[in-house]
Each structure stands twice: as structure tokens, then as C-alpha cells.
Amino acid sequence: xxxxxxxxxxxxxxxxxxxxxxxxxxxxxxxxxxxxxxxxxxxxxxxxxxxxxxxxxxxxxxxxxxxxxxxxxxxxxxxxxxxxxxxxxxxxxxxxxxxxxxxxxxxxxxxxxxxxxxxxxxxxxxxxxxxxxxxxxxxxxxxxxxxxxxxxxxxxxxxxxxxxxxxxxxxxxxxxxxxxxxxxxxxxxxxxxxxxxxxxxxxxxxxxxxxxxxxxxxxxxxxxxxxxxxxxxxxxxxxxxxxxxxxxxxxxxxxxxxxxxxxxxxxxxxxxxxxxxxxxxxxxxxxxxxxxxxxxxxxxxxxxxxxxxxxxxxxxxxxxxxxxxxxxxxxxxxxxxxxxxxxxxxxxxxxxxxxxxxxxxxxxxxxxxxxxxxxxxxxxxxxxxxxxxxxxxxxxxxxxxxxxxxxxxxxxxxxxxxxxxxxxxxxxxxxxxxxxxxxxxxxxxxxxxxxxxxxxxxxxxxxxxxxxxxxxxxxxxxxxxxxxxxxxxxxxxxxxxxxxxxxxxxxxxxxxxxxxxxxxxx
Amino acid sequence: xxxxxxxxxxxxxxxxxxxxxxxxxxxxxxxxxxxxxxxxxxxxxxxxxxxxxxxxxxxxxxxxxxxxxxxxxxxxxxxxxxxxxxxxxxxxxxxxxxxxxxxxxxxxxxxx
Numbered sequence: 237x238x239x240x241x242x243x244x245x246x247x248x249x250x251x252x253x254x255x256x257x258x259x260x261x262x263x264x265x266x267x268x269x270x271x272x273x274x275x276x277x278x279x280x281x282x283x284x285x286x287x288x289x290x291x292x293x294x295x296x297x298x299x300x301x302x303x304x305x306x307x308x309x310x311x312x313x314x315x316x317x318x319x320x321x322x323x324x325x326x327x328x329x330x331x332x333x334x335x336x337x338x339x340x341x342x343x344x345x346x347x348x349x350x351x352x353x354x355x356x357x358x359x360x361x362x363x364x365x366x367x368x369x370x371x372x373x374x375x376x377x378x379x380x381x382x383x384x385x386x387x388x389x390x391x392x393x394x395x396x397x398x399x400x401x402x403x404x405x406x407x408x409x410x411x412x413x414x415x416x417x418x419x420x421x422x423x424x425x426x427x428x429x430x431x432x433x434x435x436x437x438x439x440x441x442x443x444x445x446x447x448x449x450x451x452x453x454x455x456x457x458x459x460x461x462x463x464x465x466x467x468x469x470x471x472x473x474x475x476x477x478x479x480x481x482x483x484x485x486x487x488x489x490x491x492x493x494x495x496x497x498x499x500x501x502x503x504x505x506x507x508x509x510x511x512x513x514x515x516x517x518x519x520x521x522x523x524x525x526x527x528x529x530x531x532x533x534x535x536x537x538x539x540x541x542x543x544x545x546x547x548x549x550x551x552x553x554x555x556x557x558x559x560x561x562x563x564x565x566x567x568x569x570x571x572x573x574x575x576x577x578x579x580x581x582x583x584x585x586x587x588x589x590x591x592x593x594x595x596x597x598x599x600x601x602x603x604x605x606x607x608x609x610x611x612x613x614x615x616x617x618x619x620x621x622x623x624x625x626x627x628x629x630x631x632x633x634x635x636x637x638x639x640x641x642x643x644x645x646x647x648x649x650x651x652x653x654x655x656x657x658x659x660x661x662x663x664x665x666x667x668x669x670x671x672x673x674x675x676x677x678x679x680x681x682x683x684x685x686x687x688x689x690x691x692x693x694x695x696x697x698x699x700x701x702x703x704x705x706x707x708x709x710x711x712x713x714x715x716x717x718x719x720x721x722x723x724x725x726x727x728x729x730x731x732x733x734x735x736x737x738x739x740x741x742x743x744x745x746x747x748x749x750x751x752x753x754x755x756x757x758x
Numbered sequence: 759x760x761x762x763x764x765x766x767x768x769x770x771x772x773x774x775x776x777x778x779x780x781x782x783x784x785x786x787x788x789x790x791x792x793x794x795x796x797x798x799x800x801x802x803x804x805x806x807x808x809x810x811x812x813x814x815x816x817x818x819x820x821x822x823x824x825x826x827x828x829x830x831x832x833x834x835x836x837x838x839x840x841x842x843x844x845x846x847x848x849x850x851x852x853x854x855x856x857x858x859x860x861x862x863x864x865x866x867x868x869x870x
Contacts, residue, residue, distance in 0.1 A: 566815030664852035
């Protein structure tokens with residue numbers, strides 16, 4: 237029903253219909269009265285498909301004029317163009333029809349070219365109207381969609397023109413700052429209302445004066461005071477529209493900032509605890525003094541940031557012996573350092589772990605027995621930790637040494653002539669509850685001989701590219717400095733590692749302990 | 759990076775570890791592995807170390823703990839495919855035999 241023909245004369249309806257069909261029009265419907273046409277059109281609502289009505293002016297019943305009036309009074313039909321068809325120049329009725337909204341008229345009998353030309357222009361007009369309507373509808377939909385986004389978006393969005401006035405403020409701004417939309421006048425007034433800190437207001441002024449170039453985004457976090465005077469925090473993203481207007485995307489980040497502060501506070505407390513634990517760990521390390529003129533020792537210790545499980549000691553064992561050990565508890569952190577401390581206490585030189593006084597004199601306990609005692613005392617299950625340890629006793633009268641090694645990197649023996657020999661003999665780690673027996677090995681120090689012990693943290697140090705310092709570099713550094721006094725040798729070794737690592741902090745404690753036998757004790 | 763992938767044969771659950779097995783990742787891995795050991799119906803667990811690039815003492819502790827846990831539950835735990843640095847580490851700690859012991863017992867039919 238694209239085109240409706242309304243006429244009380246059947247012959248004229250038929251004539252007009254065939255004329256239009258011959259001209260290529262289809263979808264033609266004929267009605268013998270204005271009433272029946274209107275009924276049919278109303279039945280198609282809300283989506284009328286009709287593009288044109290040809291309406292006889294004079295009909296029995298409802299006149300064509302009334303038909304036009306009714307049709308134009310129905311908003312959904314008002315866009316349909318109506319061409320009046322008249323027998324004569326009924327000027328009065330015709331002008332009334334135009335006033336009621338008719339688009340055009342033709343006279344009976346119609347002349348074919350004129351009729352088709354008027355029909356065509358009426359249909360073109362209808363198409364243009366339809367297109368405009370559709371465009372307007374799309375625009376309206378889009379507008380409503382954007383309004384809904386702004387309404388329901390949790391963030392506040394505001395647009396500030398270059399003169400500092402708010403051009404747009406989204407409902408989200410009300411929620412973030414608890415200010416009605418009409419309270420936003422200029423950015424300066426807004427700043428004074430909400431941001432007590434002068435620095436924030438200055439920053440806002442600066443951003444308005446020189447906003448980010450289009451495509452760039454600046455982020456700020458500002459403290460603000462809500463209407464109850466409570467301190468809150470908002471995060472603002474500033475960006476610039478091509479027009480030069482400034483867009484502000486604002487979120488309330490009070491909770492987030494508070495969590496961050498809490499976390500930072502906890503972190504600081506945790507760090508202080510770690511620092512205190514590290515201090516305790518370091519206070520246990522042997523003091524740099526020589527207990528006997530026949531023997532010297534030195535050490536270098538580089539703790540890892542999170543505190544590790546390294547500990548070492550050098551101590552007298554009765555009148556004629558020294559004992560020394562280096563141990564490394566698995567993992568790092570406070571738990572590992574507590575286990576290290578516990579082992580340190582167990583290994584205290586006054587305890588019976590290391591010396592036996594039952595025979596009335598001090599007898600030095602052999603290293604394999606010490607390792608066995610440690611293994612009994614510190615099973616893996618106790619702390620879910622294991623440790624490696626190298627333990628040695630030296631008889632200062634003769635230079636005769638006994639040692640046992642539980643999984644620790646082999647110490648390097650450096651003879652007075654510079655020859656280097658790793659002490660490879662070693663057993664498994666402490667904590668496996670007697671999985672394998674430990675053994676002791678012997679060694680004899682001549683004057684000038686040295687021994688260097690390291691924890692695996694040294695070879696495992698990384699350079700900025702992630703390469704390991706490695707055992708080969710450890711050995712090289714020792715070889716190059718083998719003839720220097722033990723303290724200098726250790727310093728050179730530490731510096732070699734530091735140079736290689738170029739500022740990358742160690743991931744585990746790095747311990748280096750060196751001893752040098754000077755001469756037999758008199 | 760995912761540090762634990764799972765695979766299974768008829769009798770064994772295979773835990774494929776990869777990357778750096780260090781203190782930062784061990785607690786999560788431990789929780790996950792403990793759960794797997796408790797839930798699995800398999801009688802053997804195998805840690806595949808082929809893709810492990812570095813392991814610190816926490817990582818070694820994880821292996822020791824897993825072996826103990828398996829022992830308690832009557833399961834057999836073993837390692838396979840250690841890459842050269844990991845092989846060297848286990849050798850340095852003299853743990854190669856420790857981790858082979860279960861397997862030896864299993865193959866001779868003796869209880870672990």
C-alpha cells in the first residue's frame with residue numbers, strides 16, 4: 237500500500253490505478269471513501285508504509301477536505317503527502333485543503349505527464365522527509381545513549397573550555413564530590429571549593445594555562461575535602477579535545493589511597509624488622525681481631541635485601557685449637573635467619589657440641605661428629621629448612637686441620653706458593669636425618685697457607701643482564717690475588733664481584749671467610 | 759610465566775617445573791604441589807626439571823619437602839631430566855643419591 241487512491245467513482249479509481257501501473261508504480265490501494273482509507277491507514281500504525289495519498293475533494297460522506305484534516309491530525313500519518321483531485325477550480329475548498337496540509341492538487345481529468353510529474357515530486361519529498369526523520373531518530377538514539385553512559389558511568393567527566401568555565405559536568409561528578417551539577421562554574425572556583433592545598437590549585441591553574449597536547453594524558457592524584465570536611469582523594473586524568481577544551485576524567489580513589497598508605501606503613505614496619513634482624517645477624521659475625529699471632533682471619537659479608545640465612549664464625553676451641561664454620565640455611569627472610577641464629581647458638585664454642593670436657597681436659601670433637609649432631613638436632617621437618625655447612629678445626633701448634641663438609645661449596649686451599657686446590661670431599665646437607673654418614677678429612681697448614689670459604693650466594697650473583705658471576709670468576713679472582721694477605725685477597729674478591737654485578741643487588745647473602753696460618757704456636 | 763604443568767602416565771603424576779624455582783615462587787608452588795599429592799590416586803610422582811633454569815635453596819627445600827610428603831603418604835617421588843645447572847646443584851649438595859633412593863627402593867620392590 238505505497239500509494240492510496242481515494243475516490244467515490246469506481247471508474248475513475250480504475251482509470252487512475254491502471255495509469256499508475258502503466259507508469260511502473262506498484263503497491264496501489266483503492267478506497268471509495270475517506271473513512272475507509274483512514275481506517276486502513278490507522279490499521280498500519282505504528283509503522284505506516286504509505287508514501288502518497290491521492291484524495292478526491294468532493295465525496296459523499298466525509299469530504300476530501302475532512303479526510304486531509306484527519307490524516308494530518310494523526311502524528312504518525314502527518315508526513316504522508318496528499319494530492320487533492322478536483323473536478324473544477326473549487327478555490328475555496330482547495331485553499332482550505334492546502335491550509336489543512338495538502339501538498340498539491342490535480343484536476344480531473346488528469347493529464348498524464350502532469351499527473352506523473354506531480355506524483356514523482358510528491359514521492360521524492362516523502363523520501364526526503366523519511367530520510368531526515370531517520371537521521372533525527374539516529375541522532376536522538378545516540379544522544380540518549382551517550383547521556384546514559386555519562387549518567388551511569390561511575391567516573392566523573394567534565395569538560396572545561398579554554399577560558400576556565402565548565403562546559404559540561406556529568407552526573408558522576410556529583411557522586412565523586414557530592415556537589416550539585418550547577419555548583420560547577422569555573423575550574424578556579426571549583427578548586428577553591430574542594431582542594432585545600434594551594435599546590436593543587438596552582439597545578440590546576442597551570443594545567444589550564446598549558447594543557448596536555450591532544451593525544452597525551454596527564455594523571456594526578458589530589459586530596460580533597462568532602463562536604464563534611466573529610467579528607468578524600470581523587471584521581472584526575474587530563475586530556476585535551478581537538479577543539480582545545482580540556483577533559484577531566486575523575487575517580488574517587490580514597491579507599492585505594494588508604495590501602496596504599498596502610499600497605500606502605502606495613503611495608504616500612506616489615507622493612508624495619510628485617511633491618512633489625514639483619515643487624516642481629518651481622519652482630520654475630522666474628523670481630524676483626526686476631527686471637528693468636530700464629531693465625532689470621534678476615535671476612536666479607538654482603539647481606540641480601542630481605543636478609544638471608546648465612547652465618548659464619550671463627551672461635552677458640554680450648555687453648556690450642558681454633559674452630560671455624562660457614563653455614564647457609566635454605567631460603568631467605570626472617571625464618572631462615574632465625575634458623576641460622578639457632579644453629580649459631582648450637583655451635584657456640586662453650587657448648588658441648590664442639591668440645592668434650594668429660595675426660596677432665598678439653599677434647600676437640602671431630603668434625604664428622606659435629607655434623608652428625610647437627611643433623612640430629614636440625615631435621616628438615618623441624619623448620620622445613622635445611623642447611624649446608626663447612627666446619628674445620630685447626631691445631632695451632634702443628635697446623636693440622638680436620639674438616640667436614642655438608643653440601644657446602646668446596647672451600648679453596650691456597651698454598652703459600654700460590655697453588656690452589658679445592659677441598660672437594662663433602663657429604664650431603666644437614667637435615668636428612670642420617671641419610672648418609674658424614675666423614676672427616678685432614679689437611680695440614682704450612683706457614684703462609686690460606687683457606688677461603690664462600691657461600692653459593694657469591695657465584696649466584698647476577699649482572700644487570702642476568703648473567704651469573706659464576707665459579708670460574710670466583711676462582712680467577714682468587715688466583716690473581718692468591719699471594720696477597722688474606723684480608724686483601726677477600727676484599728679483591730668482593731670487589732671483583734661488585735664490579736661484575738654493576739649495582740645489581742645480591743639475591744642471597746654473600747659470605748666470604750678466609751684464614752691464613754702464619755706459624756706454629758709456640 | 760606458568761611454573762607448573764601437569765602430565766600423567768598410567769601410574770605416575772608428572773609435575774613439570776620450569777623457569778626459576780626460587781623463594782618468590784616456592785610458597786605458591788608448595789601449596790599447589792601439596793594439594794596435588796593429597797588428591798592424586800597415582801602411586802608415583804615425578805618432578806620433571808627439564809625446563810628449570812635456576813633453583814635456589816628454597817627450590818631444593820621444596821623438592822625435599824615433597825619427597826617427605828610423598829613418603830608419608832606411601833607414594834614414590836623422583837626427579838627426572840635435570841638440566842646441567844640443576845644436576846650440578848644437586849651434586850654440590852650431595853642430594854643426587856637422596857632423590858634416587860626412592861626409585862632404587864621401588865625398583866627392587868622394597869618399601870621406601
